[in-house]
Amino acid sequence: xxxxxxxxxxxxxxxxxxxxxxxxxxxxxxxxxxxxxxxxxxxxxxxxxxxxxxxxxxxxxxxxxxxxxxxxxxxxxxxxxxxxxxxxxxxxxxxxxxxxxxxxxxxxxxxxxxxxxxxxxxxxxxxxxxxxxxxxxxxxxxxxxxxxxxxxxxxxxxxxxxxxxxxxxxxxxxxxxxxxxxxxxxxxxxxxxxxxxxxxxxxxxxxxxxxxxxxxxxxxxxxxxxxxxxxxxxxxxxxxxxxxxxxxxxxxxxxxxxxxxxxxxxxxxxxxxxxxxxxxxxxxxxxxxxxxxxxxxxxxxxxxxxxxxxxxxxxxxxxxxxxxxxxxxxxxxxxxxxxxxxxxxxxxxxxxxxxxxxxxxxxxxxxxxxxxxxxxxxxxxxxxxxxxxxxxx
Numbered sequence: 001x002x003x004x005x006x007x008x009x010x011x012x013x014x015x016x017x018x019x020x021x022x023x024x025x026x027x028x029x030x031x032x033x034x035x036x037x038x039x040x041x042x043x044x045x046x047x048x049x050x051x052x053x054x055x056x057x058x059x060x061x062x063x064x065x066x067x068x069x070x071x072x073x074x075x076x077x078x079x080x081x082x083x084x085x086x087x088x089x090x091x092x093x094x095x096x097x098x099x100x101x102x103x104x105x106x107x108x109x110x111x112x113x114x115x116x117x118x119x120x121x122x123x124x125x126x127x128x129x130x131x132x133x134x135x136x137x138x139x140x141x142x143x144x145x146x147x148x149x150x151x152x153x154x155x156x157x158x159x160x161x162x163x164x165x166x167x168x169x170x171x172x173x174x175x176x177x178x179x180x181x182x183x184x185x186x187x188x189x190x191x192x193x194x195x196x197x198x199x200x201x202x203x204x205x206x207x208x209x210x211x212x213x214x215x216x217x218x219x220x221x222x223x224x225x226x227x228x229x230x231x232x233x234x235x236x237x238x239x240x241x242x243x244x245x246x247x248x249x250x251x252x253x254x255x256x257x258x259x260x261x262x263x264x265x266x267x268x269x270x271x272x273x274x275x276x277x278x279x280x281x282x283x284x285x286x287x288x289x290x291x292x293x294x295x296x297x298x299x300x301x302x303x304x305x306x307x308x309x310x311x312x313x314x315x316x317x318x319x320x321x322x323x324x325x326x327x328x329x330x331x332x333x334x335x336x337x338x339x340x341x342x343x344x345x346x347x348x349x350x351x352x353x354x355x356x357x358x359x360x361x362x363x364x365x366x367x368x369x370x371x372x373x374x375x376x377x378x379x380x381x382x383x384x385x386x387x388x389x390x391x392x393x
Contacts, residue, residue: 026198029154032095037085038072040096044089059088113139113159117166124166125278127319127356129173136167157193161202164190165209172213173320176359176388184213200235204243207233212246216360220254241270245279245288252292260292278318282311287325290332299335306332323352323361331368339373346376354383362387 031043045055052066059066068074076082082096116139120132143160168186175183187210194206211226227247234240244267251259267285274280286305293302306329330345346365353361362384369377 032091035095035097037076037096038070040089040091041066041070059085109139109142110155110159113143113163117159117162120166120170124170124173125318129170129320130357132170133167133174136163136170139163140167154197157196158202161190161193161197161206164193165206168213169209172216174357174359174391176384176391177216177218177363180213180217180360181219184210184217184219187213200233201239204230204233204235204239208243208246211250215246215250215253220250223250224254224256224259237270238274241267241274241280242277244270245284248285248292249288252288252295255296257296257298260296264289264292276314278315278321281314281317283313283317283325284321286311287321287328291328294331294335302332303336306336319352319356320358320361323349323356323358326352327361327364327368330365334368334372343373343376346373347379350376350380350383354387357387357390359384359387359391 028043028047031039034040041055045051050058052070053063055061056063056066061069065074069076076085076096079098082098083093085091086093086096086098116135120135123129123135124132140160140163143156143163146156147160164186168183168188168190171186172180172183187206190206191210194203197203207226207230211223211230214220214223214226224247227243227250231240231243231247234243244263248260248263248267251263264285267280271280271282271285278284290302290305293299293305326345326349330342330349333345334342346369350362350365353359353365362380365380366377366384369380
């Protein structure tokens with residue numbers, strides 16, 4: 001139900017959770033900061049399109065009493081009534097001055113939850129994505145349960161958005177290709193929350209991470225669309241530079257040579273103006289160019305590009321990027337007829353992908369070696385079977 005559609009009685013209550021993100025907007029936060037029930041009731045009615053009779057039905061009061069509350073002629077002072085109103089309006093109880101042990105526990109969760117997300121990101125970037133998933137699951141579950149109960153404080157929703165993004169990205173590392181849509185669904189769920197915030201950097205990050213998971217799930221048109229949105233939304237050069245490598249990769253996979261070339265060119269132009277990251281650096285763009293040239297049907301150009309000396313790494317990159325580069329470079333070597341060199345590179349990729357628990361990278365090796373390198377293909381298949389058994393367990 002749209003937030004502006006009138007509703008009444010139990011229908012209004014059922015719609016509460018669908019529009020609960022309204023409490024996270026900057027305007028709502030200003031209203032909640034007043035701690036004034038009159039102001040809160042008026043705001044709630046306006047954004048939900050309710051009249052006083054409908055709010056009375058929701059709260060169990062008659063229209064006259066609601067009017068008196070909004071005008072400040074009547075006050076609620078007993079804890080039971082205030083807690084009832086908070087529950088029906090999907091408000092955290094402390095907004096109406098109620099001390100709630102659950103709120104104290106929640107504030108501690110916010111404090112430590114932020115650290116959990118940060119440490120999970122470090123773990124994922126260090127090649128321990130499975131550990132990141134194990135840390136993020138309980139946090140996301142608690143935050144979602146809290147939101148479902150109607151407690152949608154701004155700091156909790158911001159943490160939920162980051163936790164969902166981090167969880168989706170970590171799952172995108174540890175799941176096989178046929179299950180990568182799960183990772184994309186988690187990053188998509190973060191967008192449901194992010195849209196409540198007037199925060200361009202956060203929106204850009206969410207679109208960028210979601211777009212990349214869509215690409216990995218094979219939803220290439222949607223991936224390019226989200227990544228284009230992220231590039232357009234980026235509030236500064238650094239954020240735009242972070243989007244471009246992923247947009248180039250998605251454009252290449254889609255077979256859009258023109259978009260791929262333009263995006264790679266711009267990404268290279270920005271290298272000298274921004275701080276290098278695991279994505280924004282010459283080594284990452286080298287691999288992205290190789291893969292994109294192949295995907296857009298320019299195999300000879302890819303082979304010539306691979307004959308150039310790889311760029312000297314400018315930063316320490318995540319271990320999984322090493323696996324990605326090995327597979328791409330091995331594929332080029334195979335296309336160039338260098339089966340021995342390809343077998344060496346891809347064999348190393350299999351061992352490292354197995355150690356880092358990267359099933360879809362093993363699936364990339366399977367596709368690359370099918371019918372060409374039977375020994376490496378068998379090794380990748382065996383490693384993938386072991387890994388999928390562990391995942392299923």
